[in-house]
Amino acid sequence: MAEGQRWYEILLNRRPDFIPHEGVAEWELIPGCWLQVAEGIPSEGxxxxxxxxxxxxxxxxxxxxxxxxxxxxxxxxxxxxxxxxxxxxxxxxxxxxxxxxxxxxxxxxxxxxxxxxxxxx
Known part of the structure; x- marks a missing residue:
């Protein structure tokens, strides 16, 4: 999870806006539109x-x-x-x-x- 969070911090040029609990990081891309990065196995494609x-x-x-x-x-x-x-x-x-x-x-x-x-x- 730490590696994924760091990767998206570089992509988006900033730290997450919200970390609701361990294993989840969220960025508000525009007001009301969030990107959530979560620990786990991604679905293919x-x-x-x-x-x-x-x-x-x-x-x-x-x-x-x-x-x-x-x-x-x-x-x-x-x-x-x-x-x-x-x-x-x-x-x-x-x-x-x-x-x-x-x-x-x-x-x-x-x-x-x-x-x-x-x-x-």
């Missing part, structure tokens, strides 16, 4: 957990260095508004990072999802 980043190439480079994950390709298609890349954690859980190609669209998505929470204060 879990995920992907999709995480938006502002600079996919830089984040890929950081994770290749700091977590020593397997290299992964960055994909894009003209009809899809994001670039993405998928890799696995050491336990086989799939994680997909994505970056909005259109930064105005990214801002609109953030406002739609978090608008009242961050823009109406």
């Amino acid at each position: 879990n995920g992907p957990l999709r995480i938006g980043v502002t600079d996919l190439k830089a984040e890929k480079d950081r994770l290749l260095k700091e977590l020593e994950i397997d290299d992964f390709d960055i994909h894009s298609r003209s009809e899809v508004p994001v670039m993405w890349g998928t890799f696995a954690d050491p336990w086989g859980n799939r994680i997909r990072l994505f970056e909005h190609v259109d930064k105005d669209e990214e801002r609109k998505r953030i406002e739609t999802i978090l608008g009242e929470l961050i823009f109406d204060r």
